[in-house]
Amino acid sequence: MTFPALSNITRPSAQKIVLRVSANAEKNIRRGHPWVFEKSILKQSRHGAPGELAILFDAKREFLAIGLYDPTSPIRVRILQSGKPAVINSNWLQEKIHTASALRQPLNAPHTNGYRLVHGENDGLPGLVVDRYADALVVKLYTPAWIPYLKEICGAFPSYKYIVLRFSRSAQKQTAALQGLADGSMLTSHTPPGAILFKENGIIFECDPINGQKTGFFLDQRENRERIRNLSQHKTVLNVFSYTGGFSLYAAAGGAKAVTSVDLSLPATQAVLRNIKHNQRLPEVRATKFETLTEDAFKALTEMKASGRKFDLVILDPPMFAQNQMQVEAALSAYRRLTQLGLSVLKSGGILAQASCSSRVSAERFFESIHQAAQAARRPLQEIQRTGHALDHPIAFKEGAYLKCLFAIA
Numbered sequence: 001m002t003f004p005a006l007s008n009i010t011r012p013s014a015q016k017i018v019l020r021v022s023a024n025a026e027k028n029i030r031r032g033h034p035w036v037f038e039k040s041i042l043k044q045s046r047h048g049a050p051g052e053l054a055i056l057f058d059a060k061r062e063f064l065a066i067g068l069y070d071p072t073s074p075i076r077v078r079i080l081q082s083g084k085p086a087v088i089n090s091n092w093l094q095e096k097i098h099t100a101s102a103l104r105q106p107l108n109a110p111h112t113n114g115y116r117l118v119h120g121e122n123d124g125l126p127g128l129v130v131d132r133y134a135d136a137l138v139v140k141l142y143t144p145a146w147i148p149y150l151k152e153i154c155g156a157f158p159s160y161k162y163i164v165l166r167f168s169r170s171a172q173k174q175t176a177a178l179q180g181l182a183d184g185s186m187l188t189s190h191t192p193p194g195a196i197l198f199k200e201n202g203i204i205f206e207c208d209p210i211n212g213q214k215t216g217f218f219l220d221q222r223e224n225r226e227r228i229r230n231l232s233q234h235k236t237v238l239n240v241f242s243y244t245g246g247f248s249l250y251a252a253a254g255g256a257k258a259v260t261s262v263d264l265s266l267p268a269t270q271a272v273l274r275n276i277k278h279n280q281r282l283p284e285v286r287a288t289k290f291e292t293l294t295e296d297a298f299k300a301l302t303e304m305k306a307s308g309r310k311f312d313l314v315i316l317d318p319p320m321f322a323q324n325q326m327q328v329e330a331a332l333s334a335y336r337r338l339t340q341l342g343l344s345v346l347k348s349g350g351i352l353a354q355a356s357c358s359s360r361v362s363a364e365r366f367f368e369s370i371h372q373a374a375q376a377a378r379r380p381l382q383e384i385q386r387t388g389h390a391l392d393h394p395i396a397f398k399e400g401a402y403l404k405c406l407f408a409i410a
Ligand code: SAH
Pocket: 213, 217, 218, 221, 241, 242, 243, 244, 245, 246, 247, 262, 263, 264, 265, 268, 295, 296, 297, 298, 317, 318, 319
């Protein structure tokens, strides 16, 4: 396979950068943490370009780790291997990708062909995400340090027709380091004729890997969506922060009477309507009454509360509220506000499903906040389930554990 967009990518110097890091960083690396911050570097043999290999030695001058160097990020080195030395080459990379793909094999079934194949740090490939949507792959880079290795990464997936390259927001800012590659570039010579259609538990969704949020779909909520399907029969469902209607379609497929989807983004609510069309072969979906509102969630909930509208099941899946440690308290207060608004439109005895994807907010504090808010609203909760990560989103370090969701009766 050839990747025309990658023909001009230059390889970094073969000579490695040698680093010494602080005692604290050394301790963290030994515990398996994959990041070395700029401020913990004590000594450095030379400056380097994104993607060069950096070798770290400990205080006794023995091998500590080897990683990818990135001068454009405060996360200066992403650890590829620690403890015992390794030759980081094409074989090493293929093997890591193969191990990550093999872990997802149980998900690859006729009724599901959308899932995460590589989950960055948590699969030993820090800063690299690969998502599959049917015969399309999205390679998303959180650091330009992976650019020199893109040919090998794409080469590890020979059976995919389309490969789209995406960059995280912070990587996009480093345009000089991106070697002429733009966010949304097609790496394969074929371009998909339109939106990509894929299946998740038998439900068809379209995704737009080039312009969509994340890599085009929120694959991490697959199992929670399945739980919603099992709770929806004969219910009226409110899906707040619906994006393209993931939870909405599952609720409908599970026999919901009516589903209301709310999202601020017009492309997202327009995609909800198309996803409803894609599933008209399912009698349950045909029988559901759908409504979509392109509106701010807090405003929509407040209006529904004022007009006395009530639902049997309310789903709240907001975007990340805490980008850093300083925003944690504000995020918790926003979660409490959402719980109260959600409960105000939930019938007595109805089900609340509330999720958080802020890695800075611990599961414990998140669940505690929901309970606090519910008690303050005199709607104490009876928990059904607390859920976390699915097989294709494994957790290998503290920051990797970001998703939590509470299912409760109020
Ligand atoms: N539940 C979705 C994923 C939700 S992601 C799924 O299963 O696919 C969070 C969504 O919140 C995004 O679609 C984003 O457009 C939307 N959003 C962000 N801020 C919002 C706001 N203030 N009001 C409503 N929607 C908002």
